[in-house]
Amino acid sequence: MQPTVTADLAARPVEAERPLLSYRDEATGERVDLTAQQVGQWAARSASLLRDGCRLGPGSRVAVLLPPHWRTAAVLLGAWASGLAVSFRPRATAGLAVLEPGGDRPFDAVFVTPERQDDWLEDVPDAPHRYLVGTGPGRLDDVPLGWLDWSA
Structure with missing residues (x-):
C-alpha cells in the first residue's frame, strides 16, 4: 500500500506537538505554526x-502561482x-511564480492569489479549474465568476 502525505506526516508521535512548518509575515504580523499532523491534513x-x-x-x-506562504x-x-506535474518557479523581483515551458498541453488547474489573478490569465487561459488562494485569515469575500476559493 502506498503511504499518503497525511499518514507520513502524522506518523511522527515524538514530534506531534512541535511545529513542522512555521510561517511569519513581518509586514502584517501574521504568524502560523503548523504541526506535522496539520500540514498533513x-x-x-x-x-x-x-x-x-x-x-x-x-x-x-x-500551475501554482503563489508567493511564499504556508498555504x-x-x-x-x-x-x-496526487502525482500531478507542477509548474512553478520563484520570480526574484516579485516573489511570485513564473510558468515554465510546459509543451503544447494546457494546464488543468491553476492556483493564484486574488491580487494577481488578472496578471496570469494570459498564461493559463484554458485552465478549467481556477482557484484563488488568499494569504489572509479566513475565506475570500469576493470571488469573481470562473474562479473558486481554495479555502472554501
Missing part, C-alpha cells in the same frame, strides 16, 4: 480537491501527493 485536503473535486491524476498539469506548501504537497 492541509496537504490531504488539497490532494482530495485535485483528485476528487477536479478529477485530476498523474499526467495532469497544475502554498499545502497546495504543492497536495499536488505532488
Whole structure:
C-alpha cells in the first residue's frame, strides 16, 4: 500500500506537538505554526480537491502561482501527493511564480492569489479549474465568476 502525505506526516508521535512548518509575515504580523499532523491534513485536503473535486491524476498539469506562504506548501504537497506535474518557479523581483515551458498541453488547474489573478490569465487561459488562494485569515469575500476559493 502506498503511504499518503497525511499518514507520513502524522506518523511522527515524538514530534506531534512541535511545529513542522512555521510561517511569519513581518509586514502584517501574521504568524502560523503548523504541526506535522496539520500540514498533513492541509496537504490531504488539497490532494482530495485535485483528485476528487477536479478529477485530476498523474499526467495532469497544475500551475501554482503563489508567493511564499504556508498555504502554498499545502497546495504543492497536495499536488505532488496526487502525482500531478507542477509548474512553478520563484520570480526574484516579485516573489511570485513564473510558468515554465510546459509543451503544447494546457494546464488543468491553476492556483493564484486574488491580487494577481488578472496578471496570469494570459498564461493559463484554458485552465478549467481556477482557484484563488488568499494569504489572509479566513475565506475570500469576493470571488469573481470562473474562479473558486481554495479555502472554501
